[in-house]
Amino acid sequence: DVKVTQSSRYLVKRTGEKVFLECVQDMDHENMFWYRQDPGLGLRLIYFSYDVKMKEKGDIPEGYSVSREKKERFSLILESASTNQTSMYLCASSPPTGNSYEQYFGPGTRLTVT
Amino acid sequence: LAKTTQPISMDSYEGQEVNITCSHNNIATNDYITWYQQFPSQGPRFIIQGYKTKVTNEVASLFIPADRKSSTLSLPRVSLSDTAVYYCLVGLGNQGGKLIFGQGTELSVKP
Numbered sequence: 115d116v117k118v119t120q121s122s123r124y125l126v127k128r129t130g131e132k133v134f135l136e137c138v139q140d141m142d143h144e145n146m147f148w149y150r151q152d153p154g155l156g157l158r159l160i161y162f163s164y165d166v167k168m169k170e171k172g173d174i175p176e177g178y179s180v181s182r183e184k185k186e187r188f189s190l191i192l193e194s195a196s197t198n199q200t201s202m203y204l205c206a207s208s209p210p211t212g213n214s215y216e217q218y219f220g221p222g223t224r225l226t227v228t
Numbered sequence: 229l230a231k232t233t234q235p236i237s238m239d240s241y242e243g244q245e246v247n248i249t250c251s252h253n254n255i256a257t258n259d260y261i262t263w264y265q266q267f268p269s270q271g272p273r274f275i276i277q278g279y280k281t282k283v284t285n286e287v288a289s290l291f292i293p294a295d296r297k298s299s300t301l302s303l304p305r306v307s308l309s310d311t312a313v314y315y316c317l318v319g320l321g322n323q324g325g326k327l328i329f330g331q332g333t334e335l336s337v338k339p
Contacts, residue, residue, distance in 0.1 A: 118271075154331065155331070156315070156330055156331040156332055157272070157315070204271050204272075206271070215260065215262065215277075215319070216262065216274050216277060217264075217272075217274065218274070219271025219272050219273070220271050221270060221271055222269070222270065222271050224269075
């Protein structure tokens with residue numbers, strides 16, 4: 115079974131802090147994703163990566179950056195946390211299958227910025 | 229990019245069959261249709277995926293008409309543990325292409 119782990123289940127940070135969210139997958143998947151999930155808005159894609167050192171913006175990249183130095187690890191960085199970044203953050207991975215996709219999600223990190 | 233439309237919520241009773249329909253009028257030729265399930269405080273879980281006609285696995289069935297502008301997830305004989313949010317997803321997966329999760333359908337199964 116694919117396993118995607120995230121560094122923290124719950125995190126509380128102060129406004130202006132730099133925040134690192136780590137995600138690790140153990141299935142040698144090429145593709146990795148970061149989403150945030152907010153009530154009434156569903157899941158929204160922040161960034162994704164289809165290879166080491168590659169990254170692509172999703173629908174809401176503002177205020178975020180990412181790092182993929184190793185295939186199994188994809189980090190989301192909030193350079194200066196703000197209260198509107200309080201959310202559930204979900205990491206996912208998937209293999210580079212042709213015209214279909216099946217994503218494996220981690221348990222999520224609930225981030226609160228005060 | 230294909231946009232999906234689903235009912236916001238549905239109610240059912242244990243033992244009933246539940247059908248959740250998703251509209252995706254702008255689906256592209258190569259797009260697949262994928263459904264996920266999500267329980268509170270957990271990440272989404274893949275349920276089923278299809279391209280056309282009918283797909284069935286141990287969890288659900290997926291019905292896709294010829295024009296592919298909609299799809300229906302069918303859950304046979306639901307139980308209380310099927311209470312969750314169900315998402316319809318349409319798009320390509322090659323090289324991590326942009327994926328769109330809509331607001332989902334909140335299914336409530338009652339005893």
